[in-house]
Amino acid sequence: MKVLVANRGEIACRVLRTLREMDVPSIAVFTEPDRDAPHVWLAGEAVGLGEPRAYLDIPRVLEAVRRTGATHVHPGYGFLSQSAPFARACRDAGVGFIGPSPEAMVALGDKRGARATAERIGVPVVPGASECDSVEAARAAAERVGWPILLKAVGGGGGKGMRLVHRAEDLPEAMEAARREAVAAFDDARMLVEKYVFPVRHVEVQILADGRDAVALGERECSLQRRYQKVIEEAPSPGIADSTRQGLFDSAERLARAVGYQNAGTVEFLVGPDGSHYFLEVNARLQVEHPVTELLTGMDLVRLQVEVARGAPLPARIAPRGHAIEARLNAEDPYAGFLPQAGKVLMLEWPQRPWVRIDSGIRAGSEVSTHYDPLLAKLIAWGPDRDAARRRLLEALRETTLLGVTTNQGFLSQILESGFFVAGETFTTTLEKHQWPDPPVPAEVSAAAKRALSVRAPSVAAEAAGAMEGAGSGGDRFSPWAGMGRFRMDA
Amino acid sequence: MSWIVFEHDGKPHRLAVVRTSVGVWVGWPGRAKFFVPERAAAVGARPLHDELRAPMTGRVLKVKVAAGACVRANQVLLILEAMKMEYQMQAPFDGTVAGVFCKEGDLVDLGQPLVKLAPADGGGSRT
Numbered sequence: 001m002k003v004l005v006a007n008r009g010e011i012a013c014r015v016l017r018t019l020r021e022m023d024v025p026s027i028a029v030f031t032e033p034d035r036d037a038p039h040v041w042l043a044g045e046a047v048g049l050g051e052p053r054a055y056l057d058i059p060r061v062l063e064a065v066r067r068t069g070a071t072h073v074h075p076g077y078g079f080l081s082q083s084a085p086f087a088r089a090c091r092d093a094g095v096g097f098i099g100p101s102p103e104a105m106v107a108l109g110d111k112r113g114a115r116a117t118a119e120r121i122g123v124p125v126v127p128g129a130s131e132c133d134s135v136e137a138a139r140a141a142a143e144r145v146g147w148p149i150l151l152k153a154v155g156g157g158g159g160k161g162m163r164l165v166h167r168a169e170d171l172p173e174a175m176e177a178a179r180r181e182a183v184a185a186f187d188d189a190r191m192l193v194e195k196y197v198f199p200v201r202h203v204e205v206q207i208l209a210d211g212r213d214a215v216a217l218g219e220r221e222c223s224l225q226r227r228y229q230k231v232i233e234e235a236p237s238p239g240i241a242d243s244t245r246q247g248l249f250d251s252a253e254r255l256a257r258a259v260g261y262q263n264a265g266t267v268e269f270l271v272g273p274d275g276s277h278y279f280l281e282v283n284a285r286l287q288v289e290h291p292v293t294e295l296l297t298g299m300d301l302v303r304l305q306v307e308v309a310r311g312a313p314l315p316a317r318i319a320p321r322g323h324a325i326e327a328r329l330n331a332e333d334p335y336a337g338f339l340p341q342a343g344k345v346l347m348l349e350w351p352q353r354p355w356v357r358i359d360s361g362i363r364a365g366s367e368v369s370t371h372y373d374p375l376l377a378k379l380i381a382w383g384p385d386r387d388a389a390r391r392r393l394l395e396a397l398r399e400t401t402l403l404g405v406t407t408n409q410g411f412l413s414q415i416l417e418s419g420f421f422v423a424g425e426t427f428t429t430t431l432e433k434h435q436w437p438d439p440p441v442p443a444e445v446s447a448a449a450k451r452a453l454s455v456r457a458p459s460v461a462a463e464a465a466g467a468m469e470g471a472g473s474g475g476d477r478f479s480p481w482a483g484m485g486r487f488r489m490d491a
Numbered sequence: 492m493s494w495i496v497f498e499h500d501g502k503p504h505r506l507a508v509v510r511t512s513v514g515v516w517v518g519w520p521g522r523a524k525f526f527v528p529e530r531a532a533a534v535g536a537r538p539l540h541d542e543l544r545a546p547m548t549g550r551v552l553k554v555k556v557a558a559g560a561c562v563r564a565n566q567v568l569l570i571l572e573a574m575k576m577e578y579q580m581q582a583p584f585d586g587t588v589a590g591v592f593c594k595e596g597d598l599v600d601l602g603q604p605l606v607k608l609a610p611a612d613g614g615g616s617r618t
Contacts, residue, residue, distance in 0.1 A: 180552075181577060339546040340573050346509040346516060347493060370548045370573045403509045403516035403523050410522040444499035445519050448506050449526035451497075452515040 001310065002069060003098070004029065005043065006061050007076030009361030010377055011288070012039035015074050018302040027068045031055060033369050038361060052371040055079045058086050065095055072096035072309060074302075078373060081285040082157070084110075098309045100262045100284045101211075107259040108282040112154045112192055118279045121258045123251045126270060126278045128194035130154075135175050138193050139168055145195040151178050155188035157283065159228025164196060197278070199427040200270040202230075203237050204283075205252035206293045207265050208304055208314055214256035215314050216249035217299065220266075220292050223426040224415065226338065231408075231431060232415055233289035234325040235296050237271075238386060238424030244275040249317075251279060264290075264305050270428075288328070288375065291357055295324040295382040323389040326380040327397065327412040331368050334411035335438035340374045343367075346404030351396040355382040368405045376407065386424070390416055411436060541589070543580055543606040545599040549573030554595055556606070560588045568606050571599070585611040 004027040005015050012028060016039060019026040028043035031054050040046045047064040054060050056079055065073060073090055075081035075098070084102040091097065100108070108114045112130045119125055129141035132151070142149040142165070151174055153161025161182030163174040179189045202225065206217040221237035222230045237245075252267035266287045268280040290301050297318045304315065331341045348364040360377035362368065368376065379396050383389030397413050415421055420430055497504050507518030514527035553570040556562060562582040571578045590607040593599055 177577060184572075333546075336546060337578070339578060340549075342548055346511070347507055347518070349507075398521040400521075401507045401518045401523065403507055403518050406525065407523070413521050439522075441524060442504075442519060444497060444502075444504040445506065445517050445524070446526075447499050448495070448497045448504075448508060449515055449517050449524075452508055452510055452517070453526060453528050455510075 001025075001071050001306075002027070003072045003074050003306070004047075004061075004065050004068060004070035005039070005074045005076065006055065006080055007074075007078070008034050008037060008039055008055060009372065010359045010375065011076040011078075011286070011361070013042055013361055014359050015076060015286075015302050016042040018300055019074075019306070021300075022303060022306060024306065027064070027070055029055070029061060029064050031371075033367065033371055037366070038363055052369075058083070058089055061086075062089055062093055062095075065090075065093065070095065072098055072306075074098045074305070075285065077283075077285050077288055078158075082283075096309055098263060098305050100209075100265060101260070104259045104261045105284050108255065108261065108265075108284055110154055111152060111156065111281050112190065114279075114281050115192070117258055118255060121254055123255055123279045124277065126194045126197060126280065128192060130192050132191045132193040133189070135172050138175060138191065139171055141193040142168070142171070145193070148196040150194045150196050151175060152192050152194060153178060153182035153186060153188065154190035154192055155186035156182055157186075157281075159225075160185040161191075162228055197270060197272070198429050200272055201237065201239050201426065202268065202280075202428050203240060203248060203271045203277070204266045204268040204287075205248050206287075206290065206301070207252050207256050207261070207267060208301075208308060209256045209261040209263065209265065210308055210314050211260050211262045212257070213314055214253045214261060215317055216252050217301075217315075217318065218293050218296055218320050219245060219248055220289055221426065222289060223428050224421075224431050225428055226431045230289065230328065232325065232327055232412070232421075232426075233292050234323065234386070234389075235292045236320060236323065239426065240271055241275055244271060244277065247275075248277055251277065255279065255282065263308055264301055288378065289326050291359060291378065291380045292324045292326050295355075295357065295380060296320040296322065322382055322384045323386040324380060324382045325386075325389045325393050325416075326378050327393055327416070328375055328408075329377045329379060329400070329402075329412070330374040330408045331376055331405050332374050332408050333406045334408045334436060338408075340370050341368070341406040342370050343405040345402065347401060348403075349399075349401040350377075351379075351399035353392070353396060353399070355392060356380070356396045357382075376402075376405070379412075387422075390422070410439060414439070541586075541608050541610065542604045543568065543583075543608065545571065545603045545605055546580075547571065547573050547578070548600050549578070549598075551593045551595055551597045551599060551605070552577060554591060554593065556588050556591065558588050558590055561611075562586060562588060562608070569593070580605065582608060584608070587611070 002025040005012050026043045028040050028046040030040045031052050049060050080086040084105040087097045087102040115130050127145040132138040148166040151163045161178050163178045165174045183189050201223045220235045222233040224232040266283040269277045271277045332338045345366045350358045357380045381389045381393035394416050509516045549571045552572045556568050564584050566582045567579045569580050586608040589609045593605045
């Protein structure tokens with residue numbers, strides 16, 4: 001067995017690390033901006049694909065597979081992970097795709113197919129209509145189920161190609177924007193309509209399947225989202241009863257069996273205040289937030305993916321232990337409209353404490369570009385109970401130092417400290433309902449910034465040298481700390 | 492530069508500091524921020540001037556106003572795209588479009604001026 005990891009960033013690093021532990025030879029692929037990225041150095045071999053978009057280029061990825069003699073491809077998440085044409089091309093080339101079959105992807109990965117399958121086997125779905133490619137069809141569906149509605153790209157995910165529409169007159173513009181986004185991201189302009197239900201929790205079930213049977217490995221609550229991007233994920237869900245949990249597991253396993261699902265996947269549901277659940281969609285791949293389940297079960301989901309792909313039997317359902325919470329550290333400015341940020345990581349220190357896991361795709365010196373997803377790293381804390389995990393994650397965030405790129409670090413702490421989070425009152429609308437003011441900068445920070453800026457700027461060369469070395473060299477003539485009395489370098 | 496001990500009001504603070512050619516990054520427990528020389532204010536995308544600057548590197552998808560147009564606060568002036576997500580840039584106040592410095596399809600850099608607005612009250616102040 002030899003596995004090519006067709007991805008980048010933290011997930012490529014995470015998959016490659018497990019492959020090393022398993023002693024499975026691995027291959028990384030990289031694009032021009034990622035030439036020196038951390039994942040490239042974790043693999044036994046690395047193949048350049050070229051331009052920034054090439055992670056989506058099926059022929060080029062397959063050429064890398066052929067050249068290196070890889071027997072399997074691990075697609076990670078995003079990029080080609082839910083591409084039925086790619087899964088099919090792998091099969092045609094005699095290469096094992098570590099994920100579901102193209103048929104299962106079409107039946108479940110595509111939102112339209114998924115709704116139809118769920119309805120057929122009696123798993124409840126959100127009221128709506130599957131075929132709404134025109135404004136007229138969408139309006140008719142909306143008037144039947146009632147406003148507001150969510151307009152969703154059939155091939156979509158991660159909130160791309162999705163719009164919340166409150167009134168009929170806003171529909172034409174929303175449809176135009178959603179279709180444009182959907183075509184750019186998935187090359188698929190098809191749309192469906194779902195009634196916008198609230199308040200609801202977003203609860204998803206991790207499944208593992210072998211084409212015949214399926215097992216639910218626990219749920220994750222991911223209600224805290226903004227613009228449909230998850231921000232904080234945790235397990236167990238703080239807001240569902242055990243009977244609801246069993247119902248979710250049953251629905252998830254039935255859906256997986258109905259389509260002969262293979263390998264790891266996530267079945268997403270909305271859960272209403274009364275505990276009723278509605279099937280949303282299947283993420284036919286490993287998910288960003290999979291470490292939450294790993295910390296709760298002690299399982300390595302990537303190892304299980306590889307073993308299931310090799311024909312190993314499924315594990316049994318496992319009783320979770322304690323509580324785990326994940327925070328997504330993104331290159332974005334939470335106090336300026338969450339706009340994506342770019343830059344060079346000038347300084348980076350991760351927390352080092354027991355029961356905290358860091359899945360990162362960057363290191364000091366990394367260039368963060370806007371070519372790719374803003375996710376830089378995930379911090380995941382485990383605790384014997386929810387509050388212990390919450391406090392641990394807060395401390396881990398306090399001990400994280402990342403300079404050079406603006407991140408949402410402060411915002412993540414604000415959420416974990418907020419009353420609603422402490423109380424477990426987490427719904428899909430919670431984050432956007434609250435105001436998130438930029439907290440005041442501590443006086444000593446403004447004073448230090450002022451002092452640093454009072455000295456002439458360093459030359460570009462000196463800056464580069466200082467930034468790369470982590471600095472602290474006593475003879476730095478540009479240092480604003482030199483000759484400043486009660487002021488010392490902590491080098 | 493990396494970690495320094497900075498004394499303020501008689502108390503020592505451990506801060507992470509990296510100076511760049513433009514400004515300085517300061518990190519403290521739980522947070523980091525970039526400061527630039529003028530006012531030593533933190534950089535953000537909030538419009539401090541009449542000029543709306545690109546809050547990120549990306550592509551101009553739509554320009555919805557032209558020079559001379561009257562706009563209301565929160566009206567969408569243009570749509571930017573980065574990482575396949577769309578971002579609407581809105582007018583921070585009521586006013587008149589004094590200039591548009593980009594066109595649809597342009598690639599713009601972080602901080603690049605895109606639109607200039609003249610406030611409706613004619614003065615420079617606003618809340």
